Amino acid sequence: MKTAMLHNKIININRVSREMFQSLYDNGKKGHLQCPVCKEKVRFYIGINQEPHFYHIPELNHTCKDPDDSPSIPQEKVEYEERNGFRLPVSRTITAVQESDSKIKQAQMVKNIPPFIPETMSKYNCSFHYLRTLAQSGVILDSEQADAVCRTEGPLLVLAGAGSGKTRVLTTRTAFMIQEKEIDPKSIMLVTFTAKAAAEMKERLSRYPNMERLQIRQIVSGTFHSLFYRILSFHAPEKWSSDKLLSKGWQREQMIKHAGRELHLDEKEFAYDLALQQIGFWKNTLISPEQVRPTSSWEESVVNLYKKYEQAKEKEGLFDFDDMLTGCYDLFLHNPAILENYQNRFQYFLIDEFQDINKVQYELIKMLSAKSKNVCAVGDDDQSIYAFRGSDPKYLLDFEKDFPGAEVIALKQNYRSTHEIVSTANQVILQNKKRRAKKMKAQYTGEKFPCLFFPFDEEEEATSIVTDIQEKIEEGFEPKDFAILFRTNTGSRAVFERLANSSLPFRIDQDAESFYDRFIVRSMLSFLKLSLNEDEKGAMQNILPALFMKQTVIKDMMAESILNDCTLLECLKHVKTGFAFQERKFKKVVPVIRSIAHLSPIMAIEKIEKELGFQDFIKKRGNEGNKIEKGSDDLKDLKVAAKSFTSILDFLEHTEHMRAMNKEIKQQSKKNQNAITLSTVHRAKGLEYKVVYIIGAVDGSLPHDHALEAYRNGDFAPIEEERRLMYVAITRAMNHLYISVPEKNRGRKAYPSRFLSPLIREKANQNQ
Numbered sequence: 001m002k003t004a005m006l007h008n009k010i011i012n013i014n015r016v017s018r019e020m021f022q023s024l025y026d027n028g029k030k031g032h033l034q035c036p037v038c039k040e041k042v043r044f045y046i047g048i049n050q051e052p053h054f055y056h057i058p059e060l061n062h063t064c065k066d067p068d069d070s071p072s073i074p075q076e077k078v079e080y081e082e083r084n085g086f087r088l089p090v091s092r093t094i095t096a097v098q099e100s101d102s103k104i105k106q107a108q109m110v111k112n113i114p115p116f117i118p119e120t121m122s123k124y125n126c127s128f129h130y131l132r133t134l135a136q137s138g139v140i141l142d143s144e145q146a147d148a149v150c151r152t153e154g155p156l157l158v159l160a161g162a163g164s165g166k167t168r169v170l171t172t173r174t175a176f177m178i179q180e181k182e183i184d185p186k187s188i189m190l191v192t193f194t195a196k197a198a199a200e201m202k203e204r205l206s207r208y209p210n211m212e213r214l215q216i217r218q219i220v221s222g223t224f225h226s227l228f229y230r231i232l233s234f235h236a237p238e239k240w241s242s243d244k245l246l247s248k249g250w251q252r253e254q255m256i257k258h259a260g261r262e263l264h265l266d267e268k269e270f271a272y273d274l275a276l277q278q279i280g281f282w283k284n285t286l287i288s289p290e291q292v293r294p295t296s297s298w299e300e301s302v303v304n305l306y307k308k309y310e311q312a313k314e315k316e317g318l319f320d321f322d323d324m325l326t327g328c329y330d331l332f333l334h335n336p337a338i339l340e341n342y343q344n345r346f347q348y349f350l351i352d353e354f355q356d357i358n359k360v361q362y363e364l365i366k367m368l369s370a371k372s373k374n375v376c377a378v379g380d381d382d383q384s385i386y387a388f389r390g391s392d393p394k395y396l397l398d399f400e401k402d403f404p405g406a407e408v409i410a411l412k413q414n415y416r417s418t419h420e421i422v423s424t425a426n427q428v429i430l431q432n433k434k435r436r437a438k439k440m441k442a443q444y445t446g447e448k449f450p451c452l453f454f455p456f457d458e459e460e461e462a463t464s465i466v467t468d469i470q471e472k473i474e475e476g477f478e479p480k481d482f483a484i485l486f487r488t489n490t491g492s493r494a495v496f497e498r499l500a501n502s503s504l505p506f507r508i509d510q511d512a513e514s515f516y517d518r519f520i521v522r523s524m525l526s527f528l529k530l531s532l533n534e535d536e537k538g539a540m541q542n543i544l545p546a547l548f549m550k551q552t553v554i555k556d557m558m559a560e561s562i563l564n565d566c567t568l569l570e571c572l573k574h575v576k577t578g579f580a581f582q583e584r585k586f587k588k589v590v591p592v593i594r595s596i597a598h599l600s601p602i603m604a605i606e607k608i609e610k611e612l613g614f615q616d617f618i619k620k621r622g623n624e625g626n627k628i629e630k631g632s633d634d635l636k637d638l639k640v641a642a643k644s645f646t647s648i649l650d651f652l653e654h655t656e657h658m659r660a661m662n663k664e665i666k667q668q669s670k671k672n673q674n675a676i677t678l679s680t681v682h683r684a685k686g687l688e689y690k691v692v693y694i695i696g697a698v699d700g701s702l703p704h705d706h707a708l709e710a711y712r713n714g715d716f717a718p719i720e721e722e723r724r725l726m727y728v729a730i731t732r733a734m735n736h737l738y739i740s741v742p743e744k745n746r747g748r749k750a751y752p753s754r755f756l757s758p759l760i761r762e763k764a765n766q767n768q
């Protein structure tokens with residue numbers, strides 16, 4: 001049905017603003033919507049499979065039809081005003097007698113999928129007993145995979161496309177070396193990209209025939225960092241003790257900003273996040289500050305920061321993650337006897353995700369394997385997504401040059417995904433210029449084509465996905481079958497909220513902070529809090545930076561509030577700074593904060609922004625020089641969240657609830673295996689799910705704004721890396737893939753990700 005009653009007024013979805021759909025959905029959930037015919041409760045559908053509509057609760061079995069629009073039923077007119085891309089209702093009701101402002105665009109299947117032509121699996125003649133035993137226990141290999149498993153001696157490069165079984169190859173090869181070739185597990189070094197991947201491989205090994213626990217334990221496995229750190233702390237435990245590690249991002253940021261102040265770098269204009277990235281890049285490429293040849297004034301400043309940062313660390317005896325690698329490199333370089341010891345100990349190297357290796361890691365492996373030469377590198381240049389950290393697929397592409405006599409085996413069969421998903425991924429990645437030409441081939445065809453859907457904004461996107469998951473769970477899917485993938489953590493706010501308000505179990509990354517704990521967001525929310533409680537000390541402390549006041553002022557204000565028997569907020573009127581303009585401003589803060597108490601949260605935010613100079617604060621303290629995470633983006637996201645609420649109290653309660661949920665979900669994430677995964681694309685690498693939703697597939701989000709900017713300046717590398725991110729995201733899906741293209745992003749009109757062009761445009765010739 002297109003019509004329903006809300007508070008005795010009729011609503012026709014063709015005439016209501018799309019902005020209000022989410023609110024209709026929430027009203028339906030609360031039981032506030034009625035059928036105009038039978039007067040029973042109805043709900044509002046926002047999903048992927050059908051257009052938005054009102055529906056009766058299924059148990060009722062009602063089949064009412066839309067009534068003709070009748071003038072006897074009151075319909076209320078609402079005035080809107082448009083500000084900064086947000087349509088703000090001037091009155092608070094929901095209905096509007098006007099044509100809807102944004103047409104509903106139906107979900108569509110991706111285009112240009114060629115017909116599936118099945119291929120028979122290449123068989124291999126197996127003379128090895130252990131491989132036959134493995135096959136009997138269900139671990140089947142195709143001939144290329146078997147080849148990669150059996151060639152244990154000498155350098156070997158396995159070019160493995162997404163889902164082609166490289167994890168299977170690596171684990172089987174390890175088991176094969178131990179069982180068939182009787183190689184000592186202690187002489188095997190297995191390098192993975194994450195600790196989780198290493199644990200998973202060992203877990204898989206434990207299920208292989210004849211593998212003993214002790215043998216598995218004896219294999220030296222882990223990430224580059226953990227392995228080389230183990231070596232360093234064995235040789236110099238004092239120097240490398242873990243309490244000296246700058247393990248948190250903010251610790252490194254603090255150090256670099258301190259160095260920046262000495263160099264008079266303006267925090268509001270200088271991209272500290274990029275500077276830290278650049279320093280990491282130089283360190284990982286073994287370029288010392290003295291060796292850098294700056295190509296711009298920005299790089300010149302970063303080199304100076306690099307020098308100061310290194311000096312500060314050395315002075316305080318601290319180290320960062322990059323030092324673990326460069327430290328080990330120096331250890332081997334200056335102590336040939338120690339190096340030789342390890343060269344004799346490790347005879348076989350298996351390295352996963354080789355496309356993401358950086359120079360220092362590459363050099364370390366070359367040093368360690370110089371005697372044995374038994375390096376098996378497995379990787380896919382199309383999945384290289386860490387260039388910003390110094391990773392470079394050129395090491396994969398140049399492997400044969402550096403390891404003479406290396407064999408190369410290509411795994412091109414994709415066992416994970418349907419033909420439709422593999423073709424979608426192929427079409428996307430084909431647009432990249434810098435890559436080894438190859439095309440993945442699927443093993444089977446699925447019933448469903450990947451689907452593009454077009455929600456109005458982040459809120460509708462989240463609701464559509466949760467509805468779709470609920471529908472699929474009713475069909476028999478399990479929560480663990482689903483993943484929702486996004487470019488950056490802040491992009492997941494709305495899906496987090498919708499899932500937190502559902503009964504569906506889900507998991508998030510341990511380092512994913514609550515959106516409402518972000519610095520700029522917390523400051524703005526504190527203004528709202530003070531409008532409801534003028535004595536809230538925490539909120540007052542949080543707004544002090546936004547008013548450019550020192551934290552120490554709070555003590556005077558508390559004393560003042562007792563002496564004058566006034567609220568903490570009122571005390572602002574009496575704060576003395578010695579600057580008349582500042583004292584005038586503080587006096588103005590009090591009435592402004594009081595005046596917002598009865599406004600809707602979004603209007604209150606706009607007022608704070610406009611009348612209390614919040615934008616100046618963002619410019620100074622919002623990391624606006626950053627390229628990836630900016631305070632101004634956080635404020636835009638906050639407005640999107642706020643627009644679903646009509647009162648500040650409700651909104652603040654919601655934000656507190658979400659902060660608490662963030663902690664709770666993180667706790668549960670450790671234990672709950674059967675849960676929906678919420679993850680950045682970076683974190684999802686190497687994983688697979690039956691159903692994948694990629695959210696925010698619009699220019700500015702994926703590809704990220706910073707890559708678009710680089711592209712406009714003639715640098716194509718970041719946009720190619722973003723396309724690889726899209727490729728990685730698509731290839732996580734086994735059976736179902738949904739790509740969300742919201743019409744609005746952060747309150748502004750958005751345009752479909754340029755990476756989707758080959759999937760949207762009809763091609764004349766479909767011989768892909």
Ligand SMILES: Nc1ncnc2c1ncn2[C@@H]1O[C@H](COP(=O)(O)OP(=O)(O)OP(=O)(O)O)[C@@H](O)[C@H]1O
Nearest residue numbers: 140141142162163164165166167168415416686687
């Ligand atoms: N020979 C095979 N026959 C059948 N299934 C296979 C075969 N090899 C691998 N698979 C299955 O294909 C899927 C993908 O394998 P795996 O996870 O090892 O791929 P991958 O190359 O590591 O993927 P990615 O690089 O995309 O993370 C897994 O579900 C695995 O069990």
